[in-house]
Amino acid sequence: MPEPMLEVRNLVKVFRGRRGTTTALDGVDLVVRRGEFFGVVGPSGAGKSTLVRCITLLERPTTGSIRLGGVELTRLRGAALRRQRRRIGLVFQHFHLLWSRTAAGNVALPLEIAGVPRDRIRHRVEELLDWVGLADKAGAYPAQLSGGQKQRVAIARALATEPELLLCDEPTSALDAATSRTVLELLQRVHRELGITVLLITHQLELVRAACQRVAVMDAGRIAECGPVDAVFGRPQAEATRRLLAAAGDGAGSDAAAGIATAGQGAPLAQPLPDAVHPLPAASGRLPAPGVAGPWRVGR
Numbered sequence: 699m700p701e702p703m704l705e706v707r708n709l710v711k712v713f714r715g716r717r718g719t720t721t722a723l724d725g726v727d728l729v730v731r732r733g734e735f736f737g738v739v740g741p742s743g744a745g746k747s748t749l750v751r752c753i754t755l756l757e758r759p760t761t762g763s764i765r766l767g768g769v770e771l772t773r774l775r776g777a778a779l780r781r782q783r784r785r786i787g788l789v790f791q792h793f794h795l796l797w798s799r800t801a802a803g804n805v806a807l808p809l810e811i812a813g814v815p816r817d818r819i820r821h822r823v824e825e826l827l828d829w830v831g832l833a834d835k836a837g838a839y840p841a842q843l844s845g846g847q848k849q850r851v852a853i854a855r856a857l858a859t860e861p862e863l864l865l866c867d868e869p870t871s872a873l874d875a876a877t878s879r880t881v882l883e884l885l886q887r888v889h890r891e892l893g894i895t896v897l898l899i900t901h902q903l904e905l906v907r908a909a910c911q912r913v914a915v916m917d918a919g920r921i922a923e924c925g926p927v928d929a930v931f932g933r934p935q936a937e938a939t940r941r942l943l944a945a946a947g948d949g950a951g952s953d954a955a956a957g958i959a960t961a962g963q964g965a966p967l968a969q970p971l972p973d974a975v976h977p978l979p980a981a982s983g984r985l986p987a988p989g990v991a992g993p994w995r996v997g998r
């Protein structure tokens with residue numbers, strides 16, 4: 699069995715405010731294996747976004763452990779934490795692009811922060827934008843891009859420092875069904891062609907059906923159930939899973955963003971993409987990073 703990429707143990711996050719306390723995470727246990735495409739689903743308020751923020755230590759958990767490839771993150775601060783964070787690529791619902799920077803400038807940003815020399819940044823950015831099918835948009839500002847294009851820029855940016863884990867928080871929730879398909883297909887390519895572990899947080903069950911191998915169902919700050927997608931969705935054991943399936947209309951892919959193909963776990967989507975991304979040559983297993991162990995493995 700592959701080693702764990704991410705191990706979350708007994709994670710608790712309590713928010714204390716003027717209006718009282720909220721326990722957003724109430725003892726979350728989760729193991730994502732290296733090389734998995736793993737889904738986390740749950741209703742609004744279940745704690746999904748808080749989990750993302752805690753995994754990346756953007757939010758300090760109240761108690762509990764988060765291990766990334768064996769490294770305990772909760773004990774780290776400052777430069778040591780920043781180094782480990784580069785192992786995680788982040789993709790958000792609302793893209794979080796800098797509006798004052800072009801697509802190329804946005805993709806370059808994490809490399810600039812990591813101190814990669816300028817000529818190498820230029821080469822890497824070209825390569826990444828080409829890989830996500832946006833070579834011709836390098837000079838465009840976010841305001842000049844469609845939602846799907848913005849998300850593809852955000853994915854290119856997330857890949858810039860060659861993360862081992864891509865953490866996607868509702869990556870298609872702001873997009874229409876056809877554009878969602880394009881973005882999901884790109885995430886599947888990230889997994890398949892680059893070998894990156896993907897953790898997909900979503901409330902859209904059809905995304906999980908189409909792309910994930912295993913899924914965890916979150917409810918009220920806990921993992922209600924976890925297992926292979928067909929087992930969890932086909933023979934749900936937890937009441938929370940049954941509720942989610944019922945709310946989604948239960949049938950295969952019949953919920954909100956209908957139109958996303960349910961091609962089976964980890965399988966490519968069945969329908970052709972409306973706005974196909976640029977294919978890599980078939981033999982290419984990884985972005986052709988110059989100097990294999992070298993400049994792109996920044997700060998590890």
Ligand SMILES: Nc1ncnc2c1ncn2[C@@H]1O[C@H](COP(=O)(O)OP(=O)(O)OP(=O)(O)O)[C@@H](O)[C@H]1O
Pocket residue numbers: 713714715720721722740741742743744745746747748749901
């Ligand atoms: N900064 C905060 N301060 C206080 N309470 C918070 C904070 N962030 C989240 N919460 C609370 O924690 C709980 C979990 O919220 P969270 O946003 O993680 O859920 P979610 O599953 O991502 O929901 P959604 O799908 O609607 O985004 C909610 O009750 C929310 O109100």
